[in-house]
Amino acid sequence: MRRWLSVLLILFLSLVLAACNSDSAxxxxxxxxxxxxxxxxxxxxxxxxxxxxxxxxxxxxxxxxxxxxxxxxxxxxxxxxxxxxxxxxxxxxxxxxxxxxxxxxxxxxxxxxxxxxxxxxxxxxxxxxxxxxxxxxxxxxxxSTIVLYYNKDKFKEAGLDPEQPPENWDELVEYSKKLTTDDQWGLEIPSTGYQYWMFQALALQTEGNIMSEDGKEVYFDAPHSKEAMEYWLSLSQDHEVMPEGVIEWGTVPSDFLSGKTAMMYHTTGNLTNVKSNAEFDFGVSFLPANEQYGSPTxxxxxxxxxxxxxxxxxxxxxxxxxxxxxxxxxxxxxxxxxxxxxxxxxxxxxxxxxxxxxxxxxxxxxxxxxxxSELATYQNGEVQKIFNDAIQSVLTGQSTVDEAFNDAQSKAEEVLAPFQE
The missing domain is CATH 3.40.190.10 (Periplasmic binding protein-like II)
Structure with a gap:
């Protein structure tokens, strides 16, 4: 009899526990x-x-x-x-x-x-x-914002002050030339994935942003936009301090960490990655100014x-x-x-x-x-693609700045037309 009572008690407790677990779940x-x-x-x-x-x-x-x-x-x-x-x-x-x-x-x-x-x-x-x-x-x-990362050891080797990064566009070219060697670039700016974002920094440093706050207009063909793109292109075409054509977003930090480039433009979101993996002394600074400092968030x-x-x-x-x-x-x-x-x-x-x-x-x-602000419009994916393609076509030599940016402006205006009041 006691054995059956024990079995019943265990069964009862099991049912209560199961119910509690069910209620808890x-x-x-x-x-x-x-x-x-x-x-x-x-x-x-x-x-x-x-x-x-x-x-x-x-x-x-x-x-x-x-x-x-x-x-x-x-x-x-x-x-x-x-x-x-x-x-x-x-x-x-x-x-x-x-x-x-x-x-x-x-x-x-x-x-x-x-x-x-x-x-x-x-x-x-x-x-x-x-x-x-x-x-x-x-x-x-x-x-994040975009910042300039630079290799202080490479600065010393090139006779540059490791505590004085370039402060303006002219100095960026000057420093990059001294840092460029047969097996090392002076500078890399990525031109895939977020090329519009890198471009925005140059436009903001020149005059202002490339879209309205309400997301209904873009200013791709504005004079300050074209000036910014001409400068970006000149870094590889005229000054030869950066690779020509496409520079992959994901490989730029690797190039910097491996010593293939002495300076890079990249997101501050990579700061801890660089800090953890750089086997050299490095610095971080504002992006060099043109008429003013500037970076998109x-x-x-x-x-x-x-x-x-x-x-x-x-x-x-x-x-x-x-x-x-x-x-x-x-x-x-x-x-x-x-x-x-x-x-x-x-x-x-x-x-x-x-x-x-x-x-x-x-x-x-x-x-x-x-x-x-970072480039944000209605139909943002389509507008971004239009502008990214325009930047790529310039950097790869398929179009002039005027051709690519005027065309991008026209296409973007068509996309944004339904949102105009």
Whole structure:
């Protein structure tokens, strides 16, 4: 009899435990978080670490981190999920994807979700690609500017002061000539993937940006645009300090780290990668000026998607709050090289100590004073392709600057015509 009672008791306890586990599983809210990995380093592991820390603090929420590859590949996967009726809760996508996402009416406005003091803590240059008028539609997360990386050892070999990088276009040519040898280029500027972004820096240094703030106009054929492109072309054609034709985005950091080039234009998002792998002393500086300093901002923002259950929405907002705490923003900046997007992050003990030991980490932040928005328009993918193709055709000798940029302006105006008021 006692044996049967024991069996019944065990069975009863098993059923109770199973029920508890079932209830516990039902209480867990799962959210999908799409994320690109666009630069060197170990960012995927860092995201997994942040997710684990969040889940430990919030055992009732499970975050499914989906790594989509490049920004464009991630955008494709996200939009496929949205169109399939299964939108993710959150995604980090290009800040310049804003107009495309608004056009498709798939993201939720962020303005009512956070206090005014919260948004005031973000740098204005990053907020420019995050809002339309007074409406905030995304949160700056992994953001960047373009900076100049230079090999101090190569500077010494060429008789240049390793603590005095080039400050203007003339000095950039002068330094690059001294640094160019039979087996080494003085400078590399990538011309694939984000060539419009590299070009924007030269245009901003000359006069101004290449599009309107409302995303409805472009200025590809403006005099300052053509002047910027002529200078870029001259670096390889006239001054012979840079390879002719196409220079791949992904190989430029490798060339710099291996000593094939002495200077490079690249995203500050590669700073930690360079810091970890350079076997030489290197420096980081503002991009050299023409009439003024200038760089476009870049990188990704966090977007919250529409048409998700309320409990998922609340969990997603909680995850955004976690990711954007000053301490987390500081950690992200240190581990990746991206600019910390909140001013308060630089007041944390961790980041303030880091930049004191490694002042190069402040260059991109300080350059924000001269930064402006990355190219963002309606039908942005199509407009970008038009302009990227124009830049490529010039650099590869297929077209003159006038031919390519006038044609790009006409094609872009056709694409943007439906959005004119």
């Amino acid at each position: 039902d209480d867990v809210t799962e959210i999908d978080f799409y994320f690109p990995v666009a630069v060197g380093g170990d960012i995927a592991n860092l995201v997994d670490e942040l997710v684990a820390d969040f889940e430990e603090e919030n055992p009732d929420i499970k975050v499914n981190a989906n790594f989509g590859g490049s920004y464009s590949e991630t955008m494709t996967q996200v939009m496929a999920s949205v169109q399939g009726g299964n939108p993710p809760e959150l995604a980090v996508l290009f800040s310049i994807d804003l107009f495309t996402l608004l056009e498709n009416d798939v993201i939720e406005e962020m303005t009512p979700l956070f206090g005014e003091d919260y948004f005031d803590d973000y740098y204005d240059a990053f907020m420019a690609n995050s809002q339309v008028g007074d409406q905030v539609w995304s949160i700056p997360f992994q953001r 870049g990188g990704g923002n966090i977007y919250l998607f529409k048409d998700i259950p309320e409990k998922n929405r609340e969990a997603a907002i909680k995850f955004i709050e976690f990711l954007t705490k000053p301490e987390q923003v500081a950690k992200w900046s240190i581990e990746t090289g991206y600019v910390a997007t909140r001013e308060s992050a630089y007041e944390t003990e961790e980041l303030s100590s880091y930049v004191e030991e490694f002042p190069s980490a402040l260059v991109a932040r300080d350059q924000l004073e001269y930064a402006d």
